[in-house]
Amino acid sequence: MLKRTPLFNIQSRLGGKFGPFGKWEMPLWFPEGIKKEVMAVRQRAGIFDVSHMGEFLISGKGSLDFLQNLLTNDLSKVELNKAQYNLMLNPSGGVIDDLIVYRVGLDEWRLVVNASNVKEDKDWICKNLASDVTFRDESDDWGLIAIQGPESEGILGNFCSDISKLKRFELRKTEINEVKVEIARTGYTGEDGFEIFVRPMEASVLYEQFADMGVSPIGLGARDALRLEVCYPLHGHEISPDINPLEAGLGWAVKLEKGDFIGRDNLLSYEEKNPKREIVALFPEVPVREGAEVYLKDSLVGKITSGLFSPTLEKPIALALLENFDKKNKDLVIKKGKRFKIAKLCEKPFYRR
Numbered sequence: 001m002l003k004r005t006p007l008f009n010i011q012s013r014l015g016g017k018f019g020p021f022g023k024w025e026m027p028l029w030f031p032e033g034i035k036k037e038v039m040a041v042r043q044r045a046g047i048f049d050v051s052h053m054g055e056f057l058i059s060g061k062g063s064l065d066f067l068q069n070l071l072t073n074d075l076s077k078v079e080l081n082k083a084q085y086n087l088m089l090n091p092s093g094g095v096i097d098d099l100i101v102y103r104v105g106l107d108e109w110r111l112v113v114n115a116s117n118v119k120e121d122k123d124w125i126c127k128n129l130a131s132d133v134t135f136r137d138e139s140d141d142w143g144l145i146a147i148q149g150p151e152s153e154g155i156l157g158n159f160c161s162d163i164s165k166l167k168r169f170e171l172r173k174t175e176i177n178e179v180k181v182e183i184a185r186t187g188y189t190g191e192d193g194f195e196i197f198v199r200p201m202e203a204s205v206l207y208e209q210f211a212d213m214g215v216s217p218i219g220l221g222a223r224d225a226l227r228l229e230v231c232y233p234l235h236g237h238e239i240s241p242d243i244n245p246l247e248a249g250l251g252w253a254v255k256l257e258k259g260d261f262i263g264r265d266n267l268l269s270y271e272e273k274n275p276k277r278e279i280v281a282l283f284p285e286v287p288v289r290e291g292a293e294v295y296l297k298d299s300l301v302g303k304i305t306s307g308l309f310s311p312t313l314e315k316p317i318a319l320a321l322l323e324n325f326d327k328k329n330k331d332l333v334i335k336k337g338k339r340f341k342i343a344k345l346c347e348k349p350f351y352r353r
């Protein structure tokens with residue numbers, strides 16, 4: 001039986017069309033449809049249910065050293081109530097998961113991980129857990145609501161007068177109509193936005209308040225389009241246990257100079273490897289799906305990792321993992337059924353505000 005978030009009932013009343021997403025029953029779209037949902041976020045604001053994400057608490061005197069060994073970015077630079085994007089790798093350098101780490105205490109860290117990877121992440125962390133570090137799975141203790149879009153600051157400003165002072169990747173404890181929350185200026189859409197940590201029994205109250213204000217409810221279909229338009233990776237697509245962060249263009253979140261961490265040796269050796277693989281952006285002439293083969297003339301050079309019709313650009317877009325490929329070649333073809341369709345190599349991201 002699929003799990004449901006604390007927001008299932010209110011989203012049902014708002015007309016959400018539900019479907020399976022991993023082990024969860026999640027809204028795929030609402031009555032306005034995916035295109036209007038995307039444009040609501042790009043032009044105004046939308047509200048997302050991300051309560052299915054996992055939350056872990058890592059604590060103890062050795063927690064910083066432990067996380068420095070577990071993750072790729074340099075957490076020594078993260079101050080109290082700040083956050084950082086990170087990657088957790090296997091020994092071969094492949095991505096177990098990408099996540100955001102919040103420093104919620106001097107020796108306390110909250111990890112927000114992908115819903116589909118909660119068990120795998122938990123098992124991996126516990127397998128490598130240091131003796132002076134404590135792990136707690138708090139996934140059932142939190143509801144998580146995201147408000148994304150250029151008007152999101154103004155909307156939250158109706159409840160939190162100093163929300164404009166909250167900087168990108170900062171976390172603050174506050175209240176919304178006497179409901180205790182923690183608000184972070186983070187998101188997955190390419191727009192300004194906030195994620196609100198709230199106790200599960202109070203999540204639907206907040207969600208309904210925002211919906212009553214005219215904030216559009218957003219489903220997973222629009223969420224995927226929004227993240228693809230700005231070339232954010234999705235685990236199992238652009239990153240996976242078989243794709244390392246350098247191939248995915250996430251080298252900025254990998255600090256090889258900080259010292260040893262799991263997967264580092266293989267990333268160092270990968271830098272000397274030739275030919276290399278790389279996630280690239282394409283404009284196909286028709287929409288294409290994950291797994292479609294990409295050719296340069298008669299040579300197979302890779303496969304599509306994500307693809308759809310962009311509501312914002314009003315044209316098909318796709319990401320592909322290519323190998324042994326010279327970027328001077330701008331024209332490729334993608335196999336769709338028994339036919340081949342032209343695709344043009346382009347710069348990332350597709351959309352930038």
